[in-house]
Amino acid sequence: MKHLLFICTLMVFCFPAMAKAEINIFACEPEWAALAKEIGKDNVSVTAATRGTEDPHHVRAKPSLLAAMRKANVVFCTGAGLEAGWMPVLMQQAAGAAVQNGAVGNFMASDYIALMDKPQRVDRSMGDVHPEGNPHIQTDPRNILVVGKAFTERLSQLDAAHASAYQANLADFTSRWQVDMKKWGAIAAKLRGTPVVVYHDEWNYLNRWLGLKEIITLEVKPGIPPTPSHLQDVLAASKNADVKVIMLSPFDDEQAAEWLKGQMGAKIVKLPFTVGGIDGTDTLEATFDRTLQALEGGTS
C-alpha cells in the first residue's frame, strides 16, 4: 500500500498543474478546431480531438482526450450522433459542469444546420445510420459561415471581455470567406451535374453545394464495407450513369475504388474531407481550395 501512495504522490509532483486563465476549447474535429482558432485567435487555446486522417466516428476515448476534456470550458463538436461512440464516455468521466449537454459551453454545430437525409425510419439493418440526419456538414463552405457566426455568439456570451475581438475576427474571416466562395463558385459552375461515386455518404453537403450527382456508395450500407456482389451493382450503376469521378476521404478504404477504376476507367479523387485530411490543407481555405482543384482535375 505504501508503494501505491508513493506512486500517487510522485504523479502529482511530476506533472505540475497547467491551468491557464484563457478559454480552453475542446474541438471534436479539425474543421471546428480551425474555425475556433479563426474566431478566438490568441484569446483561446484549442485542442483538436481528432486528426484529418481519422474517421471522427471511430475514435476511442483515449487517455489524452480525458485529460483535454477535464480542462475544457468549451466543447465544439458536430453532434448529430457523429461522436456517439466516444463523447459520452469523455463527458461522463472527465467533463465539468460548464460543458455538459445544454450548458453554454457545449456547442454542437449541427444544431445550427438543417441536416440532410434525415431518415423517415431507422433500423440497424440499414447500417450505422444517424437518426438525426447526415452529420458531415463541414463539406459545404456555406455551413462553415453559419456555424462560425453561431459559435462567435456563443463565445462572446462565455467570454464577454473579448466579445468585440471575436466579432472582429468573425468579420475578417467572413469577408475572406466570401471572396473565396466566389472563386470556388466559378469552378463549381463547371462541375455541376457531374455523376460521382462515393465510398460513404460523407459528401452529401458538398455534392448539393456543387451540384454533383451521387450515383451510389461503394459501402454496402453506412459502416458496412464493400462486398463483391455489391460492387457488381456499383459497376452497373456507374457504367449506366457514365461516372467520371470516385470520391474518397483520407480514411476511406481504397481497394474497392481501385477495382472500380480498373473496371471502367473513372478517376479516383482523394479529397481532404476536413482540415489536415491530406498534405497542404492546414487551413479551412486550403481545404476547400484543394477539394475544388482535385474535383476540377478529376472531371477534366
Add this chain to the structure above:
Amino acid sequence: MTRIFMGTVCMTVLLSLSAPAWAEDTASELQSLKAEIAKMQERINQLEQAQQQAAVAASAAPVSGAQSNDNAFNPAISAVLNGHFSAFSNKNPTVAGFGTGDDGKHGSQGLSLDESELGISSNVDDKFAAQITASLSEAGASVEEAYVKSLGLPGGLGFKAGRFLQPVGYLNEHHGHTDDFADRPLPSRIFLNNEYKDDGVGMSWILPTNTYAEIGGSALRGDDFPAGNVDQAHSGAWAAYSKIGGDIGANQNWLLGFSTLQASPSLRKGNDDTVKFIGDSDLYLASVRYIWDPTGNSLEKELTLQGEYFWRKEDGTYEDTGAVTGAVPFNGGQTGWYAQGVYKFLPQWRVGARYSQLNPDNVPAGLVASALDAHEHNPWNAALMTDWTNSEFSRVRLQYGHENPAAGKQDDQIILQYIMAIGAHPAHTF
C-alpha cells in the same frame, strides 16, 4: 427565362429560313445571341447561388428542434446477446494451488447461451447520471451493475455509488463482451473470479495535468469474490487505483495503471464450496495497455498490446473439506500475469494471441495434497483467436486455447462465440 430562350431560338430559326440572302448576317447574329444566352445562364447560376447563401445566412439560430413528448426522455437502452459453442478436452479441470470461485471456472461445454446483458443508462438530471446493467442467464437475472454517478463535478472529481465493476487492473472494469478474447485470462479468473463487482461508494479525481493522470478509491461492502462470497458474512473491503496515460506521437496511445484491492473475508468459498478461506487477502495489480494505429486510422489497421501483473498476499486460514485438512494457518503470496496482442489486419478481421500464467505458493504441511498444493506446478494457458466484425454492433470469434491447469493435466479448448449489441450505440473505451 425558358420562354425568352425558346422565343429567341424560334425567331432565329424563322429568320434563317425565310431570308437565305441574309445568311451571313444571320450567322453573326446567331453568334451574338448564343453569347447572350451563355451570359444569362451564368447570371442564373450566380443568382441561384446567392439565393442559397441568403437562405443559409438567415439561419443563425438553432434549426433542429427536439420534439417534446414523454418518449423523448427515454434512457438509452442496449442489449448485448452472446452465445458460444465450446469444446474442452478436460471436462472439469481444477486449477491447482487455488480456491477458484464459481465464475472463474471455464465455461459450459457445447452450444450455450452466455450471459445476456440488458443495460439502461441516462443522465438523471444536471448533476447525476445512472446506469443499470442486468445480466440474464439460466440461473436467473442478476444485477451486474447499478450505480449513480456525479456529472460535471468541479476540479475533475467524480463520485459513484451503487454496484459497479471495480477499477482494479485493466480488464476488471470492462464488461466481458468488449474483451478481445472469448474468456478471461487465468489470473483474472483465479484472483477476481472473472470480474469483481461490489456494492459501495467510489471517488475519482483526474489531475489537472496535460498528461492524463487519475487517482481514485472505493469503500466496499465486501460481498463478491475475493472479498467474500457468503451472504451474511460481508466484511468490508476497499480499493484504490492510479492511472496515467497519453500519446506517443500521433498514432500511439498508452495507459498504465496501478491498483489494489484490500479484503478480509470472514468466509470465502471456492472449488464448489470445498475450499474455505478466512483472513486478510490483499491484491496488488499493475496493468499496461498500448494501441498503435500504423496508418493513422484505427479503422484500417490497429495493434493492441496489453498485460497485467497480479500479486496476492494472504494471511489467514485455509481449509479444504474435500481433503479434510481442517483449518490450517496460511501466510504467503501468489502471483499471476498475462500478456496479449491483438492485430487488426483488415477493417473487419483481427487475430490475437495471449499467454497467461499463475505462480502458486508453497503450502504448509497441513495443506499438502490438498487443492491448494500445486506440486510445484505453475498453471498456464495459451490462446489464439481470430474474429470478424461485421459492423460496430456484431462480432463472431473463434478461439483455441491450451491450458495446463495442474501437473500432468492438459485441456484443449475451442470456443466459437458471437457477440451482438442492439439498441444504444456502444462506447469506444480505451
